[in-house]
Amino acid sequence: MKLTLLIVLAAGAGAAQSPHANWANVKNLPVGEEIRTSLEGGKSFRGQLQSVTDESLVILAANLQQSLPRSQVLKVATKGESHRKRNALIGLGLGAGAGLGIGAGADHSCAQNGCFIGNNLGKEVFTPLGALVGIIIGVAWPTGGWHEVYRSK
Numbered sequence: 001m002k003l004t005l006l007i008v009l010a011a012g013a014g015a016a017q018s019p020h021a022n023w024a025n026v027k028n029l030p031v032g033e034e035i036r037t038s039l040e041g042g043k044s045f046r047g048q049l050q051s052v053t054d055e056s057l058v059i060l061a062a063n064l065q066q067s068l069p070r071s072q073v074l075k076v077a078t079k080g081e082s083h084r085k086r087n088a089l090i091g092l093g094l095g096a097g098a099g100l101g102i103g104a105g106a107d108h109s110c111a112q113n114g115c116f117i118g119n120n121l122g123k124e125v126f127t128p129l130g131a132l133v134g135i136i137i138g139v140a141w142p143t144g145g146w147h148e149v150y151r152s153k
């Protein structure tokens with residue numbers, strides 16, 4: 001009974017501190033990493049990490065080195081990896097598929113109603129048009145984002 005209570009209390013104490021409240025997460029970031037910091041008083045900086053100690057972090061923001069005391073740092077976040085190329089390729093495939101489907105429907109409708117255009121003109125026009133629209137949407141889709149690595153208590 002006592003052992004169970006001890007384990008539950010230890011687990012509760014470990015869970016009380018968020019993993020993002022650990023300054024070691026900031027110290028493990030590589031030099032040159034793009035970070036965003038929020039300070040007490042509402043001030044924030046975005047730039048490249050220069051160095052981290054137990055007392056402060058140094059960031060290169062707008063070509064100026066800023067030394068930020070740890071006691072004033074509320075949050076530190078890193079920029080996520082961009083996936084624009086991947087999203088463009090996904091958009092290409094989806095757009096081409098949708099365009100092919102729309103073109104096939106247009107061709108089928110023309111075949112039944114007797115249009116003046118050729119048998120496959122709908123597929124030949126809508127497939128690349130859909131692919132182009134898909135690429136544009138894929139490139140414009142937001143990617144990366146910010147991932148919090150530190151938050152003070």
